[in-house]
Amino acid sequence: MASKRERGLHELYADDPERADALVFGRRTGDSRRGFLKNAGLAGMGAAVGGSIPFAAMMPAGLVPAAMAQPAQQPQAGPAADKGPKVLKMDGKAELAVLGDKPLVAETPAHLLDDDVTPTDKFFVRNNGLTPDPASMPSDPKAWKIKIDGEVNSPMEITLGDLMARFPNVTHTLMLECGGNGRSFFVPEARGNQWTNGGAGCAEWTGVRLADVLKAAGLKSSAVYTGHYGADPHLSGDATKPSISRGVRLEKAMDEHTLIAFRMNGKDIPLIHGAPVRLVVPGWAGSTSAKWLNRIWVRDKEHDGPGMGGFSYRMTRKPIVPGSKGDEKDTVILESMPVRSVVTFPAHGTRLAAGTRKIDLRGHAWAGDNAVQSVEVSIDFGVTWKKAEVKAPVNKFAWQRFTASIDLPSAGYYEIWSKATDTKGVTQPFQAGNWNPQGYGGNPISRVAVLVEA
Numbered sequence: 001m002a003s004k005r006e007r008g009l010h011e012l013y014a015d016d017p018e019r020a021d022a023l024v025f026g027r028r029t030g031d032s033r034r035g036f037l038k039n040a041g042l043a044g045m046g047a048a049v050g051g052s053i054p055f056a057a058m059m060p061a062g063l064v065p066a067a068m069a070q071p072a073q074q075p076q077a078g079p080a081a082d083k084g085p086k087v088l089k090m091d092g093k094a095e096l097a098v099l100g101d102k103p104l105v106a107e108t109p110a111h112l113l114d115d116d117v118t119p120t121d122k123f124f125v126r127n128n129g130l131t132p133d134p135a136s137m138p139s140d141p142k143a144w145k146i147k148i149d150g151e152v153n154s155p156m157e158i159t160l161g162d163l164m165a166r167f168p169n170v171t172h173t174l175m176l177e178c179g180g181n182g183r184s185f186f187v188p189e190a191r192g193n194q195w196t197n198g199g200a201g202c203a204e205w206t207g208v209r210l211a212d213v214l215k216a217a218g219l220k221s222s223a224v225y226t227g228h229y230g231a232d233p234h235l236s237g238d239a240t241k242p243s244i245s246r247g248v249r250l251e252k253a254m255d256e257h258t259l260i261a262f263r264m265n266g267k268d269i270p271l272i273h274g275a276p277v278r279l280v281v282p283g284w285a286g287s288t289s290a291k292w293l294n295r296i297w298v299r300d301k302e303h304d305g306p307g308m309g310g311f312s313y314r315m316t317r318k319p320i321v322p323g324s325k326g327d328e329k330d331t332v333i334l335e336s337m338p339v340r341s342v343v344t345f346p347a348h349g350t351r352l353a354a355g356t357r358k359i360d361l362r363g364h365a366w367a368g369d370n371a372v373q374s375v376e377v378s379i380d381f382g383v384t385w386k387k388a389e390v391k392a393p394v395n396k397f398a399w400q401r402f403t404a405s406i407d408l409p410s411a412g413y414y415e416i417w418s419k420a421t422d423t424k425g426v427t428q429p430f431q432a433g434n435w436n437p438q439g440y441g442g443n444p445i446s447r448v449a450v451l452v453e454a
């Protein structure tokens with residue numbers, strides 16, 4: 001069964017806010033204000049996070065320190081040490097954080113998202129069904145077949161070998177991000193895998209443009225949507241039942257960056273990432289990027305495969321009461337992913353040597369279909385912000401590197417906050433907002449706790 005991620009104080013706050021406050025803020029029953037940090041509480045919190053808090057006076061009332069609220073992402077002493085996630089043990093994969101084992105779901109800890117291009121071993125994994133049995137694969141990957149049918153003049157079944165030979169091969173560095181990335185930041189908890197920010201990666205993909213293939217098949221004027229199918233068996237083991245089948249509006253399918261990809265970072269795509277061929281629909285919910293691709297059904301209406309209905313990959317149109325059921329009819333399909341930034345160095349939970357007074361931090365930011373315009377960082381709980389240097393993306397739909405140098409006035413506990421703003425002027429909120437039943441669009445500012453030893 002899926003192992004549920006320990007979420008520490010977030011959960012305690014949901015279940016028993018009184019006790020959580022007592023733990024974090026030293027509040028006793030009868031104290032008047034929840035989350036009001038008294039002197040005794042401050043000492044208690046300092047003890048809990050492992051040092052004094054130089055910017056304690058700036059801490060918003062009720063803020064749960066990141067050191068306690070978020071599991072450590074690398075071995076560390078201190079309160080978060082025993083809350084670490086289960087670690088993936090798989091040939092060819094780094095030690096990702098396992099969010100579920102059936103289906104297999106594993107995210108990349110923020111500090112492993114530090115490379116300019118995400119190496120294949122560090123790339124997150126999201127299955128909805130079972131990984132296809134290697135024995136079921138053709139011995140020659142080039143013999144793999146993909147069917148293009150539906151609203152096209154010349155339906156075709158083309159082998160991977162022919163696909164590679166017939167259409168121009170292109171390589172782009174593209175963001176792939178799970179639709180549920182950031183879900184763990186919702187309070188109360190939303191249904192699904194409890195991603196922090198690591199359901200995302202930016203690899204170099206080589207393939208052919210889906211647009212070229214659809215043009216060759218001859219789109220009918222009735223074509224408006226795609227439906228994507230892969231060869232992975234349904235969780236039940238029933239191979240005739242798709243585990244998931246999502247699609248995109250034709251406009252996105254025809255984007256020159258939407259690829260039928262057969263190489264990842266210059267090598268054949270590994271089985272877990274969709275060998276021998278998959279879609280890469282950059283910037284949109286990752287569920288549209290079908291792995292083990294064997295069919296694209298061009299539709300004359302919105303696709304209706306598994307993963308298209310109910311609350312799946314759907315946002316509520318109007319705000320609803322957090323934790324309530326919502327109404328399916330009041331939802332819209334999640335398409336472009338929202339703006340997000342992740343501090344990739346230093347790692348959450350890092351202890352810095354006594355005397356450290358400066359950090360050169362870095363991270364990545366991205367924004368679905370949009371680019372990132374600016375990133376700001378703060379170490380005083382958001383009272384003052386400093387502009388980070390932000391690099392241009394290497395191509396459209398690649399993430400962007402940000403760097404900043406930050407002065408630390410003294411020893412103690414700090415949180416490095418980062419906040420990105422996209423080219424439409426949309427920025428990351430302080431808290432995951434617009435609560436929806438399956439928790440999409442959770443993109444609050446990113447927080448990394450560090451401790452400068454006294």
Ligand SMILES: Nc1nc2c(c(=O)[nH]1)N[C@H]1C(S)=C(S)[C@@H](COP(=O)(O)O)O[C@H]1N2
Pocket residue numbers: 123124125126127128129176177178179229230231232243244272273274285286287288289290291292293
């Ligand atoms: N056939 C198939 N394709 C799939 C999935 C799946 O379960 N089956 N999962 C999707 C989801 S939800 C995501 S986020 C991405 C993850 O790709 P990755 O595992 O290579 O990181 O693949 C997508 N493609």
Ligand SMILES: [Mo]
Pocket residue numbers: 126177178179180285286287
């Ligand atoms: Mo996903």
